[in-house]
Amino acid sequence: MTPEETYLFDLNGYLILRGVLPPSLVNELNQELDKLEALSDKEIRGIGLTRSYYPDEPDISTGCRDYSCTLLKYGGVFERLIDWPTVLPYMEAMISVPIRIDALHLLSRCPGRATVFHHGYSELLSYSEFACNRSRFECVSVKVGYALTDVDVHEGAFAVIPGSHKGNYASPQHLENPDENHPLVQPCPCRAGDAVIFSEDLTHGAVTNRSRKIRRTIFASYAPSFQAAWDDQIETAPGFEERATPRQLELVQGPPPFDSAPGFNLSPFRASESG
Numbered sequence: 198m199t200p201e202e203t204y205l206f207d208l209n210g211y212l213i214l215r216g217v218l219p220p221s222l223v224n225e226l227n228q229e230l231d232k233l234e235a236l237s238d239k240e241i242r243g244i245g246l247t248r249s250y251y252p253d254e255p256d257i258s259t260g261c262r263d264y265s266c267t268l269l270k271y272g273g274v275f276e277r278l279i280d281w282p283t284v285l286p287y288m289e290a291m292i293s294v295p296i297r298i299d300a301l302h303l304l305s306r307c308p309g310r311a312t313v314f315h316h317g318y319s320e321l322l323s324y325s326e327f328a329c330n331r332s333r334f335e336c337v338s339v340k341v342g343y344a345l346t347d348v349d350v351h352e353g354a355f356a357v358i359p360g361s362h363k364g365n366y367a368s369p370q371h372l373e374n375p376d377e378n379h380p381l382v383q384p385c386p387c388r389a390g391d392a393v394i395f396s397e398d399l400t401h402g403a404v405t406n407r408s409r410k411i412r413r414t415i416f417a418s419y420a421p422s423f424q425a426a427w428d429d430q431i432e433t434a435p436g437f438e439e440r441a442t443p444r445q446l447e448l449v450q451g452p453p454p455f456d457s458a459p460g461f462n463l464s465p466f467r468a469s470e471s472g
């Protein structure tokens with residue numbers, strides 16, 4: 198992280214990184230997602246993935262339903278996002294202690310739909326706290342949203358209230374759909390291949406998709422290694438242990454929770470043992 202990025206992440210609670218995924222990878226990810234999208238819910242369950250719809254019933258006029266879908270159980274190209282090299286150093290710098298990946302899923306966003314604003318520093322959520330201590334970030338949850346389609350503001354862009362990861366008072370807008378015209382709301386339009394990195398403590402959501410396009414985003418979430426994974430989101434595909442890089446394996450399984458400080462909690466015991 199550059200000094201400017203460090204300053205901005207601390208100040209605003211998020212960063213937008215442009216072009217972190219090359220177009221060839223974006224194409225590959227979209228092709229695999231097209232294949233998965235063509236499968237029925239039963240077939241999706243059959244290959245061990247979880248597809249969840251929001252809301253349960255399709256929109257009457259478009260027939261479209263927002264959904265999220267786990268991906269790592271499918272394996273293949275999605276495994277490359279576990280330790281994507283241009284993003285992982287940011288996760289390490291924002292969490293500082295040994296990290297793990299605790300979630301990875303697709304979000305498919307339909308026309309007419311938005312995500313209500315949620316979270317903010319005033320809400321004490323142990324799994325999402327933003328912290329900066331002694332000049333190092335110690336965030337408990339940092340997410341990356343990889344844009345797989347171009348998303349202009351009117352196409353349902355992800356949106357934040359900058360600085361709300363430090364605000365002591367709940368936003369009156371909490372649990373409302375973000376209004377892109379409100380002076381406090383910052384929509385984050387992206388090109389396919391861009392990534393929005395944000396502290397989960399930041400008030401965030403998405404403005405209404407007023408276009409006819411479906412927005413596709415893959416969210417990956419990182420946390421200190423002691424954090425539990427989100428439901429089945431990091432269950433992996435057969436053979437993962439054999440083909441994974443050591444770093445990927447460590448990120449999925451979770452490294453030991455403390456830096457390997459020799460003698461931590463042991464030296465006094467050993468000292469007394471040896472008399």
Ligand SMILES: O=C(O)CCC(=O)C(=O)O
Binds near residue numbers: 306340355402403416
């Ligand atoms: O992009 C969106 O619709 C919001 C996603 C979100 O709130 C999250 O991943 O926590």
